[in-house]
Amino acid sequence: MDESPRDPNPLSSWRQRPEAAGLLLWAQGDAGAAWIQLVLSDAFGQLKATEQQQRADLWLVWAQEWGYDHLELRDQGGDLLGREARVGGGMILGFSP
Numbered sequence: 627m628d629e630s631p632r633d634p635n636p637l638s639s640w641r642q643r644p645e646a647a648g649l650l651l652w653a654q655g656d657a658g659a660a661w662i663q664l665v666l667s668d669a670f671g672q673l674k675a676t677e678q679q680q681r682a683d684l685w686l687v688w689a690q691e692w693g694y695d696h697l698e699l700r701d702q703g704g705d706l707l708g709r710e711a712r713v714g715g716g717m718i719l720g721f722s723p
Contacts, residue, residue: 645684649673651702660695665702675719682708682717 640646640653649670655662664685670678682699689697697717699708708719 640685640688645681649681655694657693660693661698662689662692662694662696663698663700665700666707668702670699670707671701678719679717682719686710686717 641650649667651665651667653662653664670681673681685699686697689695695710697710698706699717699719701707708717710716711718
């Protein structure tokens with residue numbers, strides 16, 4: 627298992643990656659609970675559904691590399707857009723209207 631320390635706010639390094647550019651506004655997490663939440667810009671909603679899924683799945687991999695097991699994606703209003711699958715793998719999207 628990767629022994630990378632849990633970054634309380636990995637957003638600073640993630641925003642520099644092309645797969646996240648312009649899409650991530652901020653992150654908050656609880657290292658003790660291995661939980662992280664990403665707040666996404668409106669640009670995420672403008673991506674095609676397949677691109678949204680690919681990005682969300684990739685961000686879950688990033689979160690897991692940092693030691694987080696649970697990932698939530700939220701819009702700027704706090705509505706849930708996605709979370710990690712509890713059965714199987716990857717991310718489940720499409721919670722908000």
